[in-house]
Amino acid sequence: MVKVGILGGSGYGGSELLRILLFHPGVKLELVSAGEHAGKRVDRVHPNLAKLTDLKFEGVSDPRALAGLDCVFLALPHGQGMEIVPALPSNVKVIDLSGDFRLSDAETFKRYYGREHAAMEEQRRFIYGLTEVNRNQIKEADRIANPGCFATALELGLYPLVASGLATGKVIADMKTGSSGSGARPAAGTHHPKRANSFYAYKVFEHQHQPEVEQLLASVAPDWSSTSTLVLQTHSIPVVRGIFASIYVTVKEPKASASVGELFRDYYESEFFIRLVEGSPDINWVKNTNFVDISLAASGDTVIVFVAIDNLVKGAAGQAVQNMNLMFGIDERTGLLLPGSNP
Amino acid sequence: MVKVGILGGSGYGGSELLRILLFHPGVKLELVSAGEHAGKRVDRVHPNLAKLTDLKFEGVSDPRALAGLDCVFLALPHGQGMEIVPALPSNVKVIDLSGDFRLSDAETFKRYYGREHAAMEEQRRFIYGLTEVNRNQIKEADRIANPGCFATALELGLYPLVASGLATGKVIADMKTGSSGSGARPAAGTHHPKRANSFYAYKVFEHQHQPEVEQLLASVAPDWSSTSTLVLQTHSIPVVRGIFASIYVTVKEPKASASVGELFRDYYESEFFIRLVEGSPDINWVKNTNFVDISLAASGDTVIVFVAIDNLVKGAAGQAVQNMNLMFGIDERTGLLLPGSNP
Amino acid sequence: MVKVGILGGSGYGGSELLRILLFHPGVKLELVSAGEHAGKRVDRVHPNLAKLTDLKFEGVSDPRALAGLDCVFLALPHGQGMEIVPALPSNVKVIDLSGDFRLSDAETFKRYYGREHAAMEEQRRFIYGLTEVNRNQIKEADRIANPGCFATALELGLYPLVASGLATGKVIADMKTGSSGSGARPAAGTHHPKRANSFYAYKVFEHQHQPEVEQLLASVAPDWSSTSTLVLQTHSIPVVRGIFASIYVTVKEPKASASVGELFRDYYESEFFIRLVEGSPDINWVKNTNFVDISLAASGDTVIVFVAIDNLVKGAAGQAVQNMNLMFGIDERTGLLLPGSNP
Amino acid sequence: MVKVGILGGSGYGGSELLRILLFHPGVKLELVSAGEHAGKRVDRVHPNLAKLTDLKFEGVSDPRALAGLDCVFLALPHGQGMEIVPALPSNVKVIDLSGDFRLSDAETFKRYYGREHAAMEEQRRFIYGLTEVNRNQIKEADRIANPGCFATALELGLYPLVASGLATGKVIADMKTGSSGSGARPAAGTHHPKRANSFYAYKVFEHQHQPEVEQLLASVAPDWSSTSTLVLQTHSIPVVRGIFASIYVTVKEPKASASVGELFRDYYESEFFIRLVEGSPDINWVKNTNFVDISLAASGDTVIVFVAIDNLVKGAAGQAVQNMNLMFGIDERTGLLLPGSNP
DSSP states (O other): OEEEEEEOOSSHHHHHHHHHHTTOTTEEEEEEEOGGGTTSBHHHHOGGGTTTOOOBEEOOSOGGGGTTOSEEEEOOOTTTHHHHGGGSOTTSEEEEOSSTTTOSOHHHHHHHHSSOOSOHHHHTTOEEOOHHHHHHHHHHOSEEEOOOHHHHHHHHHHHHHHHTTOEEEEEEEEEEEOGGGGOSSOOGGGBHHHHTTOOEEESTTOOTTHHHHHHHHHHHOHHHHHHOEEEEEEEEOSSSSOEEEEEEEEESSOOOHHHHHHHHHHHHTTOTTEEEOSSOOBHHHHTTSOOEEEEEEEETTEEEEEEEEOTTIIIIIHHHHHHHHHHTTOOTTTTOOOOOOOO | OEEEEEEOOSSHHHHHHHHHHTTOTTEEEEEEEOGGGTTSBHHHHOGGGTTTOOOBOBOOSOGGGGTTOSEEEEOOOTTTHHHHGGGSOTTSEEEEOSSTTTOSOHHHHHHHHSSOOSOHHHHTTOEEOOHHHHHHHHHHOSEEEOOOHHHHHHHHHHHHHHHTTOEEEEEEEEEEEOGGGGOSSOOGGGBHHHHTTOOEEESTTOOTTHHHHHHHHHHHOHHHHHHOEEEEEEEEOSSSSOEEEEEEEEESSOOOHHHHHHHHHHHHTTOTTEEEOSSOOBHHHHTTSOOEEEEEEEETTEEEEEEEEOTTIIIIIHHHHHHHHHHTTOOTTTTOOOOOOOO | OEEEEEEOOSSHHHHHHHHHHTTOTTEEEEEEEOGGGTTSBHHHHOGGGTTTOOOBOBOOSOGGGGTTOSEEEEOOOTTTHHHHGGGSOTTSEEEEOSSTTTOSOHHHHHHHHSSOOSOHHHHTTOEEOOHHHHHHHHHHOSEEEOOOHHHHHHHHHHHHHHHTTOEEEEEEEEEEEOGGGGOSSOOGGGBHHHHTTOOEEESTTOOTTHHHHHHHHHHHOHHHHHHOEEEEEEEEOSSSSOEEEEEEEEESSOOOHHHHHHHHHHHHTTOTTEEEOSSOOBHHHHTTSOOEEEEEEEETTEEEEEEEEOTTIIIIIHHHHHHHHHHTTOOTTTTOOOOOOOO | OEEEEEEOOSSHHHHHHHHHHTTOTTEEEEEEEOGGGTTSBHHHHOGGGTTTOOOBOBOOSOGGGGTTOSEEEEOOOTTTHHHHGGGSOTTSEEEEOSSTTTOSOHHHHHHHHSSOOSOHHHHTTOEEOOHHHHHHHHHHOSEEEOOOHHHHHHHHHHHHHHHTTOEEEEEEEEEEEOGGGGOSSOOGGGBHHHHTTOOEEESTTOOTTHHHHHHHHHHHOHHHHHHOEEEEEEEEOSSSSOEEEEEEEEESSOOOHHHHHHHHHHHHTTOTTEEEOSSOOBHHHHTTSOOEEEEEEEETTEEEEEEEEOTTIIIIIHHHHHHHHHHTTOOTTTTOOOOOOOO
16 A cells, blocks of 8 residues: 555545545545644545545645655645755655646746746656656656646647657647636635626646657657647636646648547557547536547648546546556556546 | 716616616716725726716715715615715715614614614604605605615515405515625635535525615504514525525415406506516516516415516616606606616 | 336436336336437437447337336436326336326316316325335326426425425425536527526526425425415526535424424434535535435524435436336435536 | 518528618618518517517518518528529519628639539628728629628638738638537537537638638738648637637738737728727627627738637628628618627
8 A cells, every 4th residue: 555645635636636546445544734724524524535535734834744645745836846846755656646846848847827936846757747648757756747727638638749740730628627727715816796697718838738748748759849839828718627738749741530549549549547538528517527538630731639627537537547557666546547427 | 968977887777877877867967986996998898888977976975965966876885875965965865775764673683784874863864765666755765775686576466465454474585696795805705716616595584674674654554564574585696796586485365477467467557667467577587678567476374476577777776867857846757767678 | 027118218318217227136128218319329429328238219100119118217307207297008017207297186286387288187195206205006006297496305304394384374385406407408598608608596486396395294284275375486507417405494483403403304214315514505415416415504593405316416407316216116226326426 | 661571580690680680770671581480479589589570470471472581681591592582573682691602713612512503693782791991882783692600700800910911921710610600400519518618620721702702802912812721720619609719811021919909990890790809809898799709819921810709699680681781871880789798
């Protein structure tokens, strides 16, 4: 049994880690922290878990006290992980769900996250946890920077086209997310009277997931990266869960949908969590699950890739557990056979 | 032209007053205040009004400066009206949308609103603005305490049964409201990720609209009041606008639906804004309007009255303007022929 | 391993049975029928199940062919079960999710379901599957009439008050349900443009779940039944899943909330799936789960019981599996530790 | 007073025409047809209009009987207008909300609408009713083909960039619509249990609004049309009203947002119904109104235009009335000062 702790268990990332890890047959969940709720029962903050756990939130004043754990998930606000990681006992494996350790370039980090990075030395030890692409490195890693939610959907949609050298020129990624992506704290953008009937764009030309996508694609296809541009635009959907990506790619020569479909099957056929679907994916069918639903269409030199994921599962906690499974030699699917529902 | 001001124009009550008064042919809207937004264009806070007004919010430091107005609407948080009203020039008519002046009993006020009343002397001048019941007094009034949203739906649903002496015993009022009833400020109960899939009860046995309903019913039927009990229970619907009331009344002798229908027709036939409908009303058909849709059913000694209103229109700003029309001798419907939409 | 079949696997009841039974460690799902989809893969109708099952829908022309099964779930439209059950091999246990076998009185059945009952002889073999109340009979049963969704919520909310003899007089049950209760077939009442902003009452004084509640309560408290009235009124919430019941009960003598809470603890303390919560339950916390969240309030002689369930789980498929577990000597919770999610 | 009729008054286009025309001070609404509802009161189909009209639906067996009208709005399903128009009295002006008369090429019509055109001779008399672009022709027209909802948003977003010659190469138009765009008839895609939590793409590379946009752009910028490609992709949002367009344009030389903003101000400054907004538009602020909210961003050679409209107003009935006003010499805004609401 892997002895596991969650730092930051009161937000939505922590909530989903709890939902998964409490039922993971290879895990013993030993600790959940949430500074502001220390001493409170977990099910007071997450009433969905009543009768399913008696855990209480703890405060963790000294990270060195975590030495008894095998693995720590960090589900903390951006910026807190880079304070804590250097102080963690070196035997404890780390999976960070925040953006703190995804970017290898300090300047880029500063530009997109608005602060100096406090632990770039530590960053070098981190592997970018896009499971389907970096699986072998993840198996050997003891530090994982778990990808962002938009980044996961976009990278998995683009990877076959870019890695195969088929894509060229500008990529337009029109991204949409549900309100849970904004976190558990009430704010103007998630005020129900406004959000319920809204659809709007935000973070125009400046979303912080852009550089991690560029970095990942550069690692798998340096050529593409030097000659192409990525336009990533995020929008808000009035739904709670789900990311939907519409990715418009120009290909070097006109392709039929069938041949693009074949390309994706070559790359993803053996991936359990990737489902190549007909027509369009729908966030409705991936909600609460770790699945990535992808469909494709082509006309002339344009290929459209549609991707749907649950932002909190494959886009956060689910992929984190998928990575943990790999790091500890457990079957990748363990604890993640979460069936979606209809309706 | 009636020269009008709105104090508190940045919340939802103020927003609806603006939507109505800007297009009211008998009104000149001279001033809208919102302390925190003073100097800002109104359409920065209410983007729906862009191109429809060039008004800016003002700060009002001294109420005496409002002497040039004929009428002031107070759309302020509870507790602020009772500070301002005593300082208002006596020639200015006042319509208060808050709960400050609805209750004639200081103890009851304190119990339900959690504070001492600061201006009970002023309260005596206020008429309770339930238009269809208190129309004659409203015509002569210069101070109106506009009813609460739940109270409006419940009072109009109960009035014929209580005033006619048909009701007896305990009344169960199961009330449901959309999220706009919680106001424009983000809060835990209106955080979209939670609210969008929720339904729950709140303020069990302690809603502040209960005493104003009891007071109104006592005024029209003292007997009922002394022998009966009102159970008012509020719930939250995951929709933006609308109140739906299911009112369960025991009647003195078994009634058929037809005869109860006749009773309601007797009371409401000439009321433009009350629509007696077949089947069930639906908040969908009254949204954005000043209409009150009512239907009835009876079986044995039980009568159920269903009422649907828009909480921000008939439940707040619309009824306030309806009252203003009466106070200034204008046709009651003026400015209020807001058609709902399908869908 | 219990060999199980589902007749009627394309609707929402069938969909939920699939979601649960495919992952039930004590079950081998051998057959799913859906006449109109015979031959089609299950995941074409339920895309949420892609990668999780390779089952195909079958047509079942002769019920006698099911003799190899241990248990059949009927998730068919009302009226079909009573045609099929008499032809089923007698060794096959049956759990019927429809209303066909809940009522022991043929006249009442005809009045509420609008047709003659075709198999009243068979009905006598059926046990009403309200697990927490009829557990011992269910363990011995080979025919279960699974309760209706509204009935489950209402019965579990009323049971302690009625069985203890505390309730008296008229009970008002104000019930609300999400749109999935209307089934998988598009209809006027579930057309998104209308439903999304609606709230309305339906089936006034005539809901078909009323007689099964009366029958259950009569079985546990004949006295209550002969002196009391139940008013059950259903409403539609613009949300997909969830039933919320607000049950207003008059008690024989004034009670404090604390003592009513104690009563419910006495009845339900050892029930895993019943959670007594503070404040109000919320359908948000039970969605996708088999839990029943209940809270209580009392003032004077009025007790309000609030109940929240997922209409498709505890209100249908979940309770059906809970009953199957009992019938086959399996731990009642097996396959049903479905954690809800936040958000 | 313009004497007006509506053919097809029971759908959502007809519903919105009613909402607007009943309150239009320059219009006398003489007839509303709806074959299946002939003889029924309009407010039985549109309960939002109860107390606001006593009109009844009529059946129109012979279009020649409409000779007494000045103007007929056709809000019929695609394909019916081209049967009726040839039989209409020539003195009656026609505004067709369907796609029947938008395309001047019979082959293109057949390809996108799946049927032969029955009245191409009549089509030559029709002016494409994109008010802001074709205003002068509309003033002189007696036959208007009212633009499609997606087409309106896309054309108004692209027009300044294309007409000015700034745009080059491929345009990506990522379009999203609410459920009312699917019409008033229940269908699988608008079944609430599915739609409420969904987001998906549909009509991949084949939406019927594509050719009308290409035709309009070709008319204002033949050069662009011969060298560029338009990729129009539609998606479904789980909201009732609103279209949001994210339009990605490559410009001939890198531009700053400010200079693109200036371009749009040059084109649209005097347009009452076009509002150039900061940040992003939001369908929340245009719902129920005739406004078109547009914002812009630029980086390198990429310009993004965001457009929000109400699909049923500016995207259908509102623009139709705007065109009628022009055709009859009435101020363009008359009857269309519909304020949106907050919330």
